[in-house]
Amino acid sequence: xxxxxxxxxxxxxxxxxxxxxxxxxxxxxxxxxxxxxxxxxxxxxxxxxxxxxxxxxxxxxxxxxxxxxxxxxxxxxxxxxxxxxxxxxxxxxxxxxxxxxxxxxxxxxx
Amino acid sequence: xxxxxxxxxxxxxxxxxxxxxxxxxxxxxxxxxxxxxxxxxxxxxxxxxxxxxxxxxxxxxxxxxxxxxxxxxxxxxxxxxxxxxxxxxxxxxxxxxxxxxxxxxxxxxxxx
Numbered sequence: 014x015x016x017x018x019x020x021x022x023x024x025x026x027x028x029x030x031x032x033x034x035x036x037x038x039x040x041x042x043x044x045x046x047x048x049x050x051x052x053x054x055x056x057x058x059x060x061x062x063x064x065x066x067x068x069x070x071x072x073x074x075x076x077x078x079x080x081x082x083x084x085x086x087x088x089x090x091x092x093x094x095x096x097x098x099x100x101x102x103x104x105x106x107x108x109x110x111x112x113x114x115x116x117x118x119x120x121x122x123x
Numbered sequence: 124x125x126x127x128x129x130x131x132x133x134x135x136x137x138x139x140x141x142x143x144x145x146x147x148x149x150x151x152x153x154x155x156x157x158x159x160x161x162x163x164x165x166x167x168x169x170x171x172x173x174x175x176x177x178x179x180x181x182x183x184x185x186x187x188x189x190x191x192x193x194x195x196x197x198x199x200x201x202x203x204x205x206x207x208x209x210x211x212x213x214x215x216x217x218x219x220x221x222x223x224x225x226x227x228x229x230x231x232x233x234x235x
Contacts, residue, residue, distance in 0.1 A: 046223070053132070055211060055225040056166070071222065103165055105223075111156065111168030112223060 015039055019104050019115035026094040026122045034089040034118050036104030044107040045087040047071075047079060049100040050117075056103065062087055094122045127152070127214055129226030137234050142199040144229035146212035154215055155188060155195040156223070161208040169197075171215075202233045 020035045038045065043064045048056040058071030060079040068079050076098060078090045091098060099122045104115040128147045136142050146155060154173045158166040170179055172188035172195060179186045185198045199206055209228040216222035 053227060055129075055227040056213075056223075057225075058222055061222060110171045112166075113168070114165040116165050 016113050017104055017106055017115035019118050021118060022116065023119050024121070026091075026120065028095060028122060030094050031090070031092050032094065034102055034104075034120075035086070036088065036115060037086045038106040038113070039085065040106060040113065041084065042106040043084070045081070046105045046112070047077075047087070047089045048103045048105065049073065050103060051100050059089065096122045098122050127155075127212055127224060127226040129212055129229055131229055132227065133230050133232070135232045135234065136202050138204060139201050142202050142206070142231055144197050144210050146195045146226050148193050148214070151192050152195070152214050156213045156215060157186060157197055158211045158213060159208050160211065160228070164208070166211060202231070204233050204235055207231060207233050
């Protein structure tokens with residue numbers, strides 16, 4: 014039982030490049046979330062998906078798109094990376110009461 | 124959206140000392156969750172409080188929810204080096220979508 018798996022763990026992009034962050038959960042949860050974490054800012058919600066086929070914007074959605082491919086997978090796409098998107102990205106799914114987070118993707122945009 | 128304020132931002136203690144972090148809101152919270160994040164790690168769920176005045180304990184950790192449900196605290200008795208990390212409070216949004224609104228966290232350093 015792996016929980017929430019994120020790939021890649023580290024990534025360096027040049028400004029303007031695109032990439033997709035992958036997230037998969039094996040707990041059969043309906044709800045999945047993408048957060049970004051910046052120093053001193055806590056975690057801020059980018060997008061979330063209440064169920065397969067639905068997605069909604071969170072607090073900081075600009076510059077991102079998401080796809081809920083199926084119940085297991087929820088991907089985050091940066092179409093044209095900017096230095097302001099340098100951050101640690103966490104995917105999470107809801108574990109009944111608490112939330113289970115993936116180990117994160119550390120993204121640097123230069 | 125909801126906003127929870129967390130203080131202090133940083134806390135440095137000697138091993139064996141106690142530690143407390145506080146979470147405050149200007150509005151009534153429906154519930155509060157606490158997470159711990161080790162350096163370089165990911166947030167890990169600790170506990171959820173729902174009832175007014177609720178107190179829950181996990182070994183050396185004591186969690187409280189205020190009577191007015193506008194504040195919460197996490198107290199660690201006799202800190203150990205394994206307690207190092209950042210502690211976050213978060214409110215689950217009132218809708219069924221379950222969005223988490225995080226405080227900015229308290230970073231705890233424990234000196235041996």
